[in-house]
Amino acid sequence: LAKTTQPISMDSYEGQEVNITCSHNNIATNDYITWYQQFPSQGPRFIIQGYKTKVTNEVASLFIPADRKSSTLSLPRVSLSDTAVYYCLVGELYNQGGKLIFGQGTELSVKP
Amino acid sequence: DAGVIQSPRHEVTEMGQEVTLRCKPISGHNSLFWYRQTMMRGLELLIYFNNNVPIDDSGMPEDRFSAKMPNASFSTLKIQPSEPRDSAVYFCASRPGLAVYEQYFGPGTRLTVT
Numbered sequence: 001l002a003k004t005t006q007p008i009s010m011d012s013y014e015g016q017e018v019n020i021t022c023s024h025n026n027i028a029t030n031d032y033i034t035w036y037q038q039f040p041s042q043g044p045r046f047i048i049q050g051y052k053t054k055v056t057n058e059v060a061s062l063f064i065p066a067d068r069k070s071s072t073l074s075l076p077r078v079s080l081s082d083t084a085v086y087y088c089l090v091g092e093l094y095n096q097g098g099k100l101i102f103g104q105g106t107e108l109s110v111k112p
Numbered sequence: 113d114a115g116v117i118q119s120p121r122h123e124v125t126e127m128g129q130e131v132t133l134r135c136k137p138i139s140g141h142n143s144l145f146w147y148r149q150t151m152m153r154g155l156e157l158l159i160y161f162n163n164n165v166p167i168d169d170s171g172m173p174e175d176r177f178s179a180k181m182p183n184a185s186f187s188t189l190k191i192q193p194s195e196p197r198d199s200a201v202y203f204c205a206s207r208p209g210l211a212v213y214e215q216y217f218g219p220g221t222r223l224t225v226t
Contacts (some may be wrong), residue, residue, distance in 0.1 A: 030213055032213060034214075038206065041220075042217075042219060042220070043116075043203045043206040043217025043218055043219060043220055044155070044203075044215075044217050045217065046213075046214040046215065046216075049213055049214070089157075100145075100157065100215060101157065102147075102154060102156075102157075103154070104154055105154070
């Protein structure tokens with residue numbers, strides 16, 4: 001499983017766009033990039049997954065450059081309720097039955 | 113669907129006592145995962161099952177920890193004897209199948225061992 005590196009913490013204000021970048025220099029050909037969100041006192045929640053280029057859903061967008069050595073999770077117009085820890089994970093879709101290895105995550109704090 | 117159900121939500125016990133954590137996965141999901149989260153070590157995978165069979169238990173800390181999945185709708189994680197360093201939040205997660213990467217996490221059980 002590829003190692004990931006992401007900022008430990010980020011601050012933002014309500015209404016701003018937040019971009020969290022994750023580095024995964026050793027990503028393998030069969031690896032997918034997945035992001036989870038964890039609110040305080042809750043379990044992690046799947047946000048978005050992608051392989052290359054751009055993926056968008058109702059919650060976020062995921063940008064993946066051509067070399068796939070990094071990815072950026074973009075949260076449009078954040079609100080106070082987006083305060084959470086965001087985890088970037090990289091691994092094969094079918095690898096080992098879907099085993100997930102969580103890193104330290106990025107603690108996003110949204111201020112009014 | 114009620115989502116993944118875990119019980120109890122909070123558990124306080126004394127060192128040396130046996131602790132049993134319970135999990136009911138989402139109906140139809142055939143993969144189940146147990147995680148532990150602490151401030152020091154973050155979120156760690158302890159063990160996971162596919163179709164009720166343990167696939168990888170390399171994350172289980174030591175012999176004091178054991179997990180079972182007697183059927184598709186129930187799993188337990190047991191700690192015997194418990195120690196203060198086992199204090200953590202324990203999460204259970206389930207997944208629909210091998211072709212899906214998304215895991216659905218339960219609310220967790222906060223365990224405190226005094």
